[in-house]
Amino acid sequence: MVTRTGTPLVELRDMSISFGGIKAVDHVTVDLYPGEVVGLLGHNGAGKSTLIKCLSGAYKADAGQILINGAEVDINNPRDARAQNIETIYQTLALADNLNAASNLFLGRELVGPGGFLDDSKMEAETRKIMARLNPNFRKFNVPVSALSGGQRQSVAIARAVYFNAKILIMDEPTAALGPQETQMVAELIQELKAQGLGIFLIEHDIHNVMKLCDRASVMKNGQLVGTVDVNQVTDEDILSMIILGKKPAKAA
Amino acid sequence: MSNTSHSPATQSAPDSGFGRFLRATEIDPRLLGMVGALVLIWVAFEAYSTLILGRPSMLLGAAQADANGFLTPRNLWNLSVQTAYIGIMATGMVLVIITRNIDLSVGSIMGMVGMYMGLLQVDFLTPALGLGHPAIWVVTVIFGIVMGALIGALQGSMIAYLNIPSFIVTLGGLLVWRGAAFLVAGGKTIAPMDDTFALIGGGSFGALGRTGSWIFAAIAVVAVVWGVVRGRKARTLHGFQQRPVWAEWFMGGLICAIILGATAIVNSYIWPKGNIKKYYDQLGLPVPDGAEFGHGYAYPVLILIVVAIFMTVLMTRTRFGRYVFAIGGNPEAAALSGINTRTMTVKIFTLMGALAGIAAVIGSARQNSATNAMGNLDELYVIAAAVVGGTSLAGGVGTVYGAIIGALILTSLQTGMVLIGFGDGSYQRIVIGIALVLAVWLDIVYRKRIK
Incomplete structure (x- = not known):
């Protein structure tokens, strides 16, 4: 059970962002504690991904504050987010298809040897180590990731987030393209990372995964926050009605 | 993880002896295709010249002085010089095209920079320093490269920060810089250039000579052997599976053989008698009996080699090169990884401009004059060279060595057509145009087959 006392690991306070007059995120506040998984739910276009991109540095919010461990931080680009130990697994995976697994894993954070030249052997060795942990069947280290299966590509994207000792992990539909076995693998990984004290924002459509993996769920509709509920205190029906009707169930606090 | 199998392309290559050979040596089959095409073109021109035109061929034992087919030291040496400036620009065009851009302005940049130089x-x-002052060529070269780089930076900034498509910016550049080249001297030709500067363009005096070329070749061979040894050490260090020893040394040996063979050919092209006399006249000596000089590598070719090595290291061993490929593969992913794609675009176009500046140095040194038409239509040959050399216009794929082989193929077609009597530019254009379309079609067919 997650103890939600003291300072949250992340607090997105009163966030707003518009695109061409459309309010994609409208005064939304969510928070996340260490060792907790918070599900972000809502229809397509509800603003989940946009909200989360403000935290990962892909977008800059028009208004609102981002607090990490209680201190306000300025996140202007993906590098700022990474400097705060925020790692993101995008729905699109954000892999360069023409590069191999190691090059993708270290993209933007390459290991260099003397003279500032890339140390590809070292990067491949490190990639082999982390993949041995995450996906022991992974063998295709020397081909572009375009030659990998959906699950293999996913494991490269996950490895990238895990390798750099993230404290805050954002996962945008991590199991959408996966088979049952790989989905189970991701579920186990989430439990493991939780146990290590990471905070995880999980964007997820499958209500069963939400009930199984998340501690709390924040539901969004039309850019606004419908409400945040403790998953243990509600049923999946309650959450579905929040998503569909945009109304918070009466019994949930 | 030392037991992990390391076998690229396992699923595609057929398990024949040749497939195993390709896998073991890790030769890109497309490289093989390009080299094959090049050899075919060379042999075809030689055969046409010998069999149809009845010219003496060195392959059939004719003396160098008599032979005037394609495969003569003289023709191959000239080919190397003419390939140089197209090849230099093509190495930069590879980066531009990998990042899904295009640069149509390089020929015009060459023309304008040449005029200003x-x-x-x-x-x-010359008025300030005096005729033949040694600083003249240095200042001119630096000026040319910097000017090219600044023009590239300007165009790159417009592409990156104003979001104007590179096709439009550089199409505008093509017109603007060519027009400016005319206005610099009101359409007049500026000549002659400084004597030392002119050596950069090649010629009997602008070459390394026999001894220098052999020393150069020896250094290159040592570097290849060192590279093989070092590569094996790096793989051992991390416990990766090694390539078979025979494959490693076969590749190393092949590269060394090509280096030594090329050196022998450029060294066997002897100086014309007039240049030998000029040489001894300058020394104030009579021409001794049987005096013979070999050309060796021409300076433009040496510049191409230096540029090629620099660009290859940049593309394969540095973060900059890795980011170029990442942007080409998935611009969004590159940006999300914290890569500043805008400054990368500016840097890439700056580099392209600087290379066009180097090409302008070689071009005007070779002509020993500055003309406003220099580099006209060369942008198309440069793009064609990169594409024939395997650079994908869809972005993300391309190699520096491929672009240089592409430049060699195009220049071979161009000079070969002249050699066999189709000196009229129309035929050259028809042949090169067909070759370009054919090369891209073959590449598409090849890619489909490996999928």
Whole structure:
């Protein structure tokens, strides 16, 4: 059970962002504690991904504050987010298809040897180590990731987030393209990372995964926050009605 | 993880002896295709010249002085010089095309930079420093490269920060810089260039000579052997599976053989008698009996080699190169990884401009004059060279060595057509145009088959 006392690991306070007059995120506040998984739910276009991109540095919010461990931080680009130990697994995976697994894993954070030249052997060795942990069947280290299966590509994207000792992990539909076995693998990984004290924002459509993996769920509709509920205190029906009707169930606090 | 199998392309290559050979040596089959095409073109021109035109062929034992087919030291040496400036620009065009851009302005940049270099020498440096001052060529070269780089930076900034498509910016550049080249001297030709500067363009005096070329070849061979040994050490260090020893040394040996063979050919092209006399006249000595000089590598070719090595290291061993590929593969992913794609675009176009500046140095040194038409239509040959050399216009894929082989193929077609009597530019254009379309079609067919 997650103890939600003291300072949250992340607090997105009163966030707003518009695109061409459309309010994609409208005064939304969510928070996340260490060792907790918070599900972000809502229809397509509800603003989940946009909200989360403000935290990962892909977008800059028009208004609102981002607090990490209680201190306000300025996140202007993906590098700022990474400097705060925020790692993101995008729905699109954000892999360069023409590069191999190691090059993708270290993209933007390459290991260099003397003279500032890339140390590809070292990067491949490190990639082999982390993949041995995450996906022991992974063998295709020397081909572009375009030659990998959906699950293999996913494991490269996950490895990238895990390798750099993230404290805050954002996962945008991590199991959408996966088979049952790989989905189970991701579920186990989430439990493991939780146990290590990471905070995880999980964007997820499958209500069963939400009930199984998340501690709390924040539901969004039309850019606004419908409400945040403790998953243990509600049923999946309650959450579905929040998503569909945009109304918070009466019994949930 | 030392037991992990390391076998690229396992699923595609057929398990024949040749497939195993390709896998073991890790030769890109497309490289093989390009080299094959090049050899075919060379042999075809030689055969046409010998069999149809009845010219003496060195392959059939004719003397160098008599032979005038394609495969003569003289023709191959000239080919190497003519390939040089197209090849230099093509190495930069690879980066531009990998990042899903295009640069149509390089020929015009060459023309304008050439004119300003001529103007600088004739109107400013020579009067200020005196005729033949050794600083003239240095200042001119630096000026040319910097000017090219600045133009590239300007175009790159417009592409990156104003979001104007590179096709439009550089199409505008093509017109603007060509027009400016005419206005620099009102359409007049500026000549002659500084004597030392002119050596950069090649010629009997602008070459390394026999001894120098052999020393150069020896250094290159040592570097290849060192590279093989070092590569094996790096793989051992991390416990990766090694390539078979025979494959490693076969590749190393093949590269060394090509280096030594090329050196022997450029060294066997002997100086014309007039140049030998000029050489001894300058020394104030009579021409001794049987005096013979070999050309060796021409300076433009050496510049191409240096540029090629620099660009290859940049593309394969540095973060910059890795980011170029990442942007080409998935621009969004590159940006999300914290890569500043805008400054990368500016840097890539700056580099392209600097390379066009180097090409302008070689071009005007070779002509020993600055003309406003220099580099006209060369942008198309440069793009064609990169594409024939395996650079994908869809982005993300391309190699520096491929672009240089592409430049060699195009220049071979161009000079070969002249050699067999189709000196009229129309035929050259028809042949090169067909070759370009054919090369891209073959590449598409090949990619489909490996999928």
